[in-house]
Amino acid sequence: MLPAAMLCLQRDTDPRWVDAAVEHLDELLADHAHCEMKAASSALSLAARVPDRPTLARALAELAREEIDHYVRVLDELGRRGVALGPPPVDAYAVELRKLANTTAGSPHRPEHALVDRLLVGALIEARSCERFRLLIDALRARGVADLADFYEELLAAEARHYRTFVDLAIEVAAGDEPSVRARLERLSAGEALICARLDNAPVVHG
Numbered sequence: 001m002l003p004a005a006m007l008c009l010q011r012d013t014d015p016r017w018v019d020a021a022v023e024h025l026d027e028l029l030a031d032h033a034h035c036e037m038k039a040a041s042s043a044l045s046l047a048a049r050v051p052d053r054p055t056l057a058r059a060l061a062e063l064a065r066e067e068i069d070h071y072v073r074v075l076d077e078l079g080r081r082g083v084a085l086g087p088p089p090v091d092a093y094a095v096e097l098r099k100l101a102n103t104t105a106g107s108p109h110r111p112e113h114a115l116v117d118r119l120l121v122g123a124l125i126e127a128r129s130c131e132r133f134r135l136l137i138d139a140l141r142a143r144g145v146a147d148l149a150d151f152y153e154e155l156l157a158a159e160a161r162h163y164r165t166f167v168d169l170a171i172e173v174a175a176g177d178e179p180s181v182r183a184r185l186e187r188l189s190a191g192e193a194l195i196c197a198r199l200d201n202a203p204v205v206h207g
């Protein structure tokens with residue numbers, strides 16, 4: 001199984017990332033909590049931009065609700081471990097990815113292109129999280145950390161569903177033009193692979 005390719009990702013995570021992640025689980029979990037909060041607030045901010053599209057706004061709000069649930073559950077895990085959350089680290093990966101969407105957005109006469117890109121960036125962030133959670137789950141199981149592996153299995157299933165939701169919503173915004181959305185996803189994914197290649201394998205979700 002090649003999770004990266006299955007999720008439209010064009011580059012596998014460097015194996016050194018998972019080594020760092022399992023060695024520094026407290027740090028990873030603290031960053032992960034922030035990522036869930038950012039996923040929720042980003043979905044809500046997108047929902048707020050589409051008051052004329054109630055179906056889209058609702059789907060994004062429901063997604064945000066799930067991300068908040070994940071956030072609370074990661075906070076619970078931090079609490080069990082006696083780890084303080086701390087301030088959010090800069091998520092250079094997400095910042096770079098959003099910039100990429102801005103620079104590849106379509107004609108200013110077609111504002112839906114920018115919205116499609118925002119949704120596809122959301123899809124790519126979900127996809128990368130899924131790919132990394134899979135690596136993490138396998139490493140945790142190999143080390144006998146079964147409870148945390150089970151927790152990440154559950155989150156992986158939810159984030160994979162979110163990936164599909166974002167792609168489906170992008171297709172809906174593009175008036176059902178799936179080939180153009182898939183082509184755009186491939187273009188953004190090529191940029192994501194370059195961003196991923198520059199990451200330093202720090203023990204954070206997008207490190």
Ligand SMILES: [Fe+2]
Nearest residue numbers: 036039067070
């Ligand atoms: Fe989540």
Ligand SMILES: [Fe+2]
Nearest residue numbers: 039126159162
């Ligand atoms: Fe998600």
